[in-house]
Amino acid sequence: MKRKKSELNKALGIFTITFFSLSMIFLVYAVLFASKALPNTYFTNFNVAGRNIEQISKVVDNRIESFETEKITILAGNAKIELLPHELGIDFDNEISKQNIFDLFIADNPLEDYGNRMTALFFKKKIKPSYKVDYSKLSNLLDEKFADIEKKASDATISFGTGEVEILKEKNGVVVDRTKLVSDLVSRLDNFSNAPIIATYIEDKPKIKNENAKAAFEKVKTLNNQNIILSYGFDTWTITGETLADLLKFYARGQIDNNLVSVHLSSTPLIINDVNFKGKEQPALEVQLDNEKLALFIEEIAIVVDKPTVDATLELDGVKVSKFTPAQDGQALDKTLTKDLILNVVSVDNLDSREEVAIKLPVNVTKARIANEEINSLGIRELVASGNSYFAGSIPNRVFNIGLGASLINGTLVPPGEVFSFNSIVGPVSAEQGFKQAYVINKGRTVLDDGGGICQVSTTVFRAALNAGLPIEARTAHAYRVAYYEQRGFAPGFDATIWSPTVDLKFKNDTGHHILVQAIVDRAQSKLQVDIYGTSDGRNVEISDPVLSNKRPAPEPLYQDDPALPKGTTKQVDFAAEGLTSVFSRKVYKGDALIIDDTFKSNFRPWQAVYLVGTGT
Numbered sequence: 148m149k150r151k152k153s154e155l156n157k158a159l160g161i162f163t164i165t166f167f168s169l170s171m172i173f174l175v176y177a178v179l180f181a182s183k184a185l186p187n188t189y190f191t192n193f194n195v196a197g198r199n200i201e202q203i204s205k206v207v208d209n210r211i212e213s214f215e216t217e218k219i220t221i222l223a224g225n226a227k228i229e230l231l232p233h234e235l236g237i238d239f240d241n242e243i244s245k246q247n248i249f250d251l252f253i254a255d256n257p258l259e260d261y262g263n264r265m266t267a268l269f270f271k272k273k274i275k276p277s278y279k280v281d282y283s284k285l286s287n288l289l290d291e292k293f294a295d296i297e298k299k300a301s302d303a304t305i306s307f308g309t310g311e312v313e314i315l316k317e318k319n320g321v322v323v324d325r326t327k328l329v330s331d332l333v334s335r336l337d338n339f340s341n342a343p344i345i346a347t348y349i350e351d352k353p354k355i356k357n358e359n360a361k362a363a364f365e366k367v368k369t370l371n372n373q374n375i376i377l378s379y380g381f382d383t384w385t386i387t388g389e390t391l392a393d394l395l396k397f398y399a400r401g402q403i404d405n406n407l408v409s410v411h412l413s414s415t416p417l418i419i420n421d422v423n424f425k426g427k428e429q430p431a432l433e434v435q436l437d438n439e440k441l442a443l444f445i446e447e448i449a450i451v452v453d454k455p456t457v458d459a460t461l462e463l464d465g466v467k468v469s470k471f472t473p474a475q476d477g478q479a480l481d482k483t484l485t486k487d488l489i490l491n492v493v494s495v496d497n498l499d500s501r502e503e504v505a506i507k508l509p510v511n512v513t514k515a516r517i518a519n520e521e522i523n524s525l526g527i528r529e530l531v532a533s534g535n536s537y538f539a540g541s542i543p544n545r546v547f548n549i550g551l552g553a554s555l556i557n558g559t560l561v562p563p564g565e566v567f568s569f570n571s572i573v574g575p576v577s578a579e580q581g582f583k584q585a586y587v588i589n590k591g592r593t594v595l596d597d598g599g600g601i602c603q604v605s606t607t608v609f610r611a612a613l614n615a616g617l618p619i620e621a622r623t624a625h626a627y628r629v630a631y632y633e634q635r636g637f638a639p640g641f642d643a644t645i646w647s648p649t650v651d652l653k654f655k656n657d658t659g660h661h662i663l664v665q666a667i668v669d670r671a672q673s674k675l676q677v678d679i680y681g682t683s684d685g686r687n688v689e690i691s692d693p694v695l696s697n698k699r700p701a702p703e704p705l706y707q708d709d710p711a712l713p714k715g716t717t718k719q720v721d722f723a724a725e726g727l728t729s730v731f732s733r734k735v736y737k738g739d740a741l742i743i744d745d746t747f748k749s750n751f752r753p754w755q756a757v758y759l760v761g762t763g764t
Contacts, residue, residue: 184248187271191339195248204245211239211276214339219332221292223323223346228292235288236281237336243277275337289325297322300351317353324349375492379452379480379508386489394440441486448508449480456513468558468663473530473680477513484509525560526660526682534610537634538603539673545585545600549675552576552604553666556677560663561656566620567612567664569605569645569652576601576647602644603675604666605652606632609643611664611677612654616688616735616743621653624749628724640693640729640749658684687736699726702755712761719758726753 184203186196193210195203218229232239300320323346331344375386386394456477460470485508492504538549555573576582576598585599602625609622625632625644632642643652656662662681669676701723712718728750735743 185272188248189271189273190244190248191273191276191337200249203248207245207248207276208241210339211241211244215239217341219335219341220343221328221346222343223293223296224348226292226296230288232336235332236284238279238281240277240279244274247277248274276339278336285329286325289323289328293323298351300353319353320351321348322351323347374503375489375506376503377448377485377489377506377508379510382451384448390444394437394444441489442482445480445482445485445489448485449482452478452480452508452510454478468560471527471558471663471665471680479511479513481509481511525663526658527663527680528682529680531658531662531679531681531683532611532615532688533679534607534612534614534677535635536603536607536610536632536637536675537673538600538631538675539634541600541631541673542585544583545603546670548582548585548598548600549603550668550670551581552598552601553668553675553677556604556608556664557666558663560661562661563656563659566653566655567608569608570647571651573601573604573645573647576645602629602642603631604677605645606642607666607675607677608654608664609652610641611679613641613690613733614688615662615679616686616733617662617679618655618657618743619653619745619747620655621651622747623650623652624729624751626752627726627754628751630722630724638693638729638731639695639727639751640731640747642749656681658682685737686742689734689736691732693729693731695727695729697726697728697750699753701725701753704756704758706758706760708762709759710761710763712759713763714761716761717758718761719756721755721757723756724751724754726751 182199184195184198188194188196190203190207190210193206195206198206215232218231219235221228221230298320299322301318328344328346334340335342335344377384377386384390454475454477457472457475460472488506488509492506538546541549552573556569559567559572561567574580578584578597582598582601584595584597587596587599587602609619612619622643623645624640625642628639629642633639644650645652658681660682662679665678665680667676667678668674704723705721706717709718728748730746730748732746733743734741
């Protein structure tokens, strides 16, 4: 019994000595590594054991700075991509990287964290750098860099390219394995490794095959065979062909928002293309109206339909109207109801069997508070007729002169029985009146002179008077065809030149009420419009298409030396025009009575192109 007790005491003594010895060793160890990184502590692959806070800070800063200035290499086939980390959307955080080391291994009290400190004697502890990756930037950059070395798969889809609906068959592709590439990149970042990343290729399979697009094809074909017409007033919009194609959205069943997979790396999701469907059933192609595109389509209709409510105004300044605003009822497209009407017809799930579907657009109308007849006693109650012309391609001075001429005739009142004389109203077409130099026809040549472009105004007034059915008392055609007056489909012969004071444009007001001439210049559309307001007496105007005859080709171009131009310079100052004769007739009826029957004849000379050839120095 005494022997066993002695052995126990001996064992306890040995344990006590051992424990005391280990405690002393730990105490010495703890004191030696107080406020320092413990043994086997690594920042990436760099040993920081025994270093204090200041030393570790320098190591972290130097390591990160060194890695940030070295390019990361990606090898993909024969392509070599070298980019700095920040170009790949990688942003290192030095302070958090340091703090991760401080928090785990450095304590002010050397006796704290006994277990962790003892473990550090035998096991390696590796701290990764802290960083963030802009995965959107990285993904876009990879798409850009791999654009020439990848051949992405094409899904079977519906095409309107030939005017007929058809299925475009799927095609296989080969692309870089983005998931593996990003995983390799993260490994390089965690270890500050400069080893090149070897990109591997995988087969890119189409998500939708030909046989899975047939149901959608039949739906689209049925829709395209319909003639869906939206209308309001004289304006119409048709949903078929390209318009229909623009409104449809095709997608794989169950993946309407996008065919994407999410890969989580470093606790941040990376969105990349889903490049394979291993073990998955191939989805069918679905089709539906795209709500965003439909909203834009309706918005474009609203731009045409919507008009503000405008009350009529009329202000006289002597014999001229200084301000006239015709009454206009306001109108606004009901966009919500329009969308519902379209969806009821253009439905891929409930197809309408009719070949033609008419939809009258719902428009809310707000009446003007003050109508035309309430503001004047002159009989200016309605728009009687308009005339239009276009001047695209005009030089700035010509556009200026058109605007000045339009302003001079704008607001002109013509009493009953009186004659509108263009020259009398506009006055002398001269620099003193404010006109600038632009090209005019003078003595068989096109030359620069004051007021070039004024005939655009007289031509447009002539067209308005023709359409209003007013008697034309003086009109002269141009010497040759002017391209401006045939823009937007106008035939030769609907023009009127003036040359103050001898060549004039005149028409008579035979309506029994005052008429008002308004001119509007739309520079954005290069358009001049002349409106004639008054009181309609029920006259009806019929204007024939012109008969074009006696066609003659333009002469050969003429080249003239010009010492004012540098040698080697050629400048065109006149443009070729075919000669011809244009004749059209106009009949004006009031009820069954023919009150005007006139014919307008224009003899246009052939005109040669003229070039000035520089001979100066």
